[in-house]
Each structure stands twice: as C-alpha cells, then as structure tokens.
Amino acid sequence: MNEAGIYVHYPFCERLCPYCDFAVKVKKVIPEEQYTTAVLNEIKKSSKEWSHFKFKTLYLGGGTPSLWSGFGLGRLFEGLDSRFDLCLDEITIEANPKDIQTENLEKWSTLGIGRVSLGVQSFSDVYLKKLGRNHNGEDAKQALEKLNRYGFSISADLIFAGPGQTLEEFSSDLEIMGDYVDHISAYALTIEENTVFWKQKKAGILALPTDEIEDAFFDLRDEKLSRIGFARYEVSSFSRGVEHQANHNSGYWLGRPYLGLGIGAHSMLRTPTQIQRRANTRSLKKYYEEPEKYREVEIVSAQDHAFERMFLAARTRFWFSPKEILSSFASLGDDFVIACESVFNRFSEVHIERAGDSYRLTSRGLDISDSIGKALAEKIR
Numbered sequence: 078m079n080e081a082g083i084y085v086h087y088p089f090c091e092r093l094c095p096y097c098d099f100a101v102k103v104k105k106v107i108p109e110e111q112y113t114t115a116v117l118n119e120i121k122k123s124s125k126e127w128s129h130f131k132f133k134t135l136y137l138g139g140g141t142p143s144l145w146s147g148f149g150l151g152r153l154f155e156g157l158d159s160r161f162d163l164c165l166d167e168i169t170i171e172a173n174p175k176d177i178q179t180e181n182l183e184k185w186s187t188l189g190i191g192r193v194s195l196g197v198q199s200f201s202d203v204y205l206k207k208l209g210r211n212h213n214g215e216d217a218k219q220a221l222e223k224l225n226r227y228g229f230s231i232s233a234d235l236i237f238a239g240p241g242q243t244l245e246e247f248s249s250d251l252e253i254m255g256d257y258v259d260h261i262s263a264y265a266l267t268i269e270e271n272t273v274f275w276k277q278k279k280a281g282i283l284a285l286p287t288d289e290i291e292d293a294f295f296d297l298r299d300e301k302l303s304r305i306g307f308a309r310y311e312v313s314s315f316s317r318g319v320e321h322q323a324n325h326n327s328g329y330w331l332g333r334p335y336l337g338l339g340i341g342a343h344s345m346l347r348t349p350t351q352i353q354r355r356a357n358t359r360s361l362k363k364y365y366e367e368p369e370k371y372r373e374v375e376i377v378s379a380q381d382h383a384f385e386r387m388f389l390a391a392r393t394r395f396w397f398s399p400k401e402i403l404s405s406f407a408s409l410g411d412d413f414v415i416a417c418e419s420v421f422n423r424f425s426e427v428h429i430e431r432a433g434d435s436y437r438l439t440s441r442g443l444d445i446s447d448s449i450g451k452a453l454a455e456k457i458r
C-alpha cells in the first residue's frame with residue numbers, strides 16, 4: 078500500500094494581507110456550507126483513483142481554516158473517513174491567533190487534530206500592523222499559552238525582513254517563540270507579483286531592508302535558534318528534535334504523493350505507469366461547477382520527477398540516495414545516476430555529507446541549497 082498525504086484548502090480570510098498571493102477569498106459572509114459540500118463532492122469523485130493509497134497525514138491549510146465551524150469540519154472528517162483509507166499519524170490545522178478559543182480547541186481535539194500551525198509572524202505590534210495582520214503580539218502570546226495548556230503540538234510561523242522590521246524586534250521574536258514551541262517556520266518576506274506590497278515596491282514606497290541587512294536577519298535566525306535548541310532540517314524549518322519535525326511537509330520534500338482538495342490545491346499522483354501533477358482552479362465558481370473540468374493536469378516525465386525529488390531532498394537535512402530514487406525509473410539508466418552523483422560530489426564535505434550511495438546536506442549546505450539545485454538543473458534538465 079502506498080503512503081500519501083492529504084491537503085485540504087479552506088480559502089476564506091477575514092481580510093487580505095498585503096503580501097498574500099494564496100488562493101484566498103474575503104467574503105462578508107463565508108459560504109461555508111456550499112464550500113464544504115463542494116469539497117465533499119471532490120472527495121467522492123477522487124476516492125476511486127486514490128483507493129490504493131493509505132493516508133498518513135492530513136493538513137488543513139488556507140486561507141484561514143481556523144474559521145471553519147465545528148459542524149463543517151465534522152462533515153469534512155466524516156467525508157474523508159468514509160471515502161479514504163486513513164491511517165493518520167499527524168493532523169494539522171493552520172490557525173490565526175485570534176481563533177484560538179476554547180470552543181475551537183475542544184472541537185479540534187475531538188476530531189483528532191493534534192497539531193496547530195499558528196500564523197504568529199511577529200510579536201511586535203508595530204511590525205504586525207505593517208504586515209497588515211489582524212492580531213497583535215499579546216493575542217499571539219495568549220494563543221500560544223492556551224495551545225500549550227490544551228496539549229497541542231505547535232508550529233509557529235515567523236516572517237522576517239519585512240517593511241520596517243528591526244533586527245532587535247526579530248531577535249526578541251525568536252527569543253519569545255522559544256518559550257512556547259518546538260517547531261518554527263521562519264522565512265524572509267517575499268514580494269509576490271500583483272500583491273499590494275508588490276505595487277508599493279514598484280512605486281518606491283515600501284521600506285525593505287538592503288540585501289546586506291537581509292543577510293544579517295538570516296544569520297540572526299540561524300544563530301539564535303541554534304542557541305535555544307532548534308535544529309534546522311529544511312531551508313526555513315526548525316525543530317527541537319526529530320519527533321517535532323513536520324511529517325506532512327516532509328512528505329512533500331521526500332516525494333510522497335499527495336492529494337490536494339479545495340480551490341487552488343495541488344496534487345501529485347503516482348500510478349504504476351504515470352506521475353501527474355494537478356492544480357485545482359482558483360475560482361470558486363468553477364470549482365462549484367465542476368472541479369475536474371477546470372483542473373490543470375501535467376504528466377511529469379521520469380526525468381523531471383527524478384530531478385524534482387533530488388532538488389527537494391537537497392533543501393533538507395534528510396539522507397537521500399540518487400541510486401535508490403532513480404531505481405524506480407528504469408528508463409533513465411545508470412548514466413543518469415552517475416550524472417546526479419557527480420553534481421553532489423562536486424560540493425565539499427562542508428556542504429554535503431556522504432555515506433555509501435547516500436547524501437545529505439550539512440547545516441552549512443542548507444545555506445547554498447539554491448546553488449546546489451541550480452547545479453543539478455544545469456546537469457540533468
């Protein structure tokens with residue numbers, strides 16, 4: 078039985094953050110019943126094709142899935158349970174600090190949700206305002222305290238090097254975070270096309286740090302998190318011990334198939350004869366009408382899939398073996414294995430460790446993962 082993960086997208090948010098380019102809808106009244114019914118419909122239609130998978134992780138992302146009512150989530154879980162082979166060892170929900178209310182925590186526990194990915198971003202009220210967030214630092218602290226009291230496993234997101242943030246503010250964010258959580262995703266703000274920040278940047282009215290200062294943010298993140306007991310195991314992910322690593326996201330990095338449900342959700346399906354990447358429509362209207370009709374489907378060549386597997390593995394500290402990865406693609410042959418290994422062998426032991434046929438980035442190697450990916454692309458793509 079093949080193992081896989083499920084991602085369910087809940088697209089609704091109370092307002093649009095100025096840096097966001099996710100599949101998000103801001104509605105005065107959330108059409109929850111209609112959306113949940115549409116997701117259940119997609120589940121029903123997907124069940125046959127995904128019947129030979131055992132699902133190990135479930136991730137509710139968004140948008141703001143912490144706005145999903147207990148009734149709606151109950152319907153979703155029933156639908157998943159009745160149609161798929163669930164053997165879940167991790168269920169995660171993304172949450173806004175404002176939604177960490179007793180009622181929500183109780184219903185999440187009842188449903189078996191044990192992990193919360195909290196969108197903290199910072200504890201500085203000034204900076205949170207600049208990021209356009211609807212919570213403040215105190216909301217985030219209270220949410221973290223409450224999640225701890227209820228025994229949830231917590232991952233928290235921090236966005237650094239955004240408009241006007243100082244190194245002192247970020248340093249304090251990291252320090253505070255260390256008191257509450259065992260997993261942190263900390264990434265630099267990226268300005269995505271057509272967002273409000275993108276327009277402000279183009280107009281020259283967005284105060285972003287220089288490249289030099291941004292580098293100082295990265296150094297501060299890595300040094301401070303290491304000092305307070307976090308190990309970096311992926312370019313932006315840190316955990317206190319292997320047991321706190323994110324299983325669902327690790328599945329993406331290790332090439333595990335995943336089923337994405339809801340608008341804008343992506344899937345990667347592997348059958349004995351084919352690998353497909355799929356992207357659901359971002360339009361609610363089209364999704365309600367007929368998701369399959371508007372889904373983009375790409376057949377991935379063995380070469381592209383092998384490249385992607387190694388590219389993603391080389392953004393983590395997990396061991397990977399090109400020989401083993403490529404053994405399931407007979408068409409690629411031994412020359413392809415040799416070509417891949419020659420790329421990894423080119424980097425010194427300071428950046429890539431070796432043990433037999435296997436490779437693993439060192440923590441310093443994570444800093445140059447972009448260059449390693451580029452070298453791999455030049456050689457085998």
Ligand code: SF4
Binds near residue numbers: 094097098101140
């Ligand atoms: S809360 Fe998250 S998903 Fe919603 S608009 Fe803000 S960044 Fe986007």
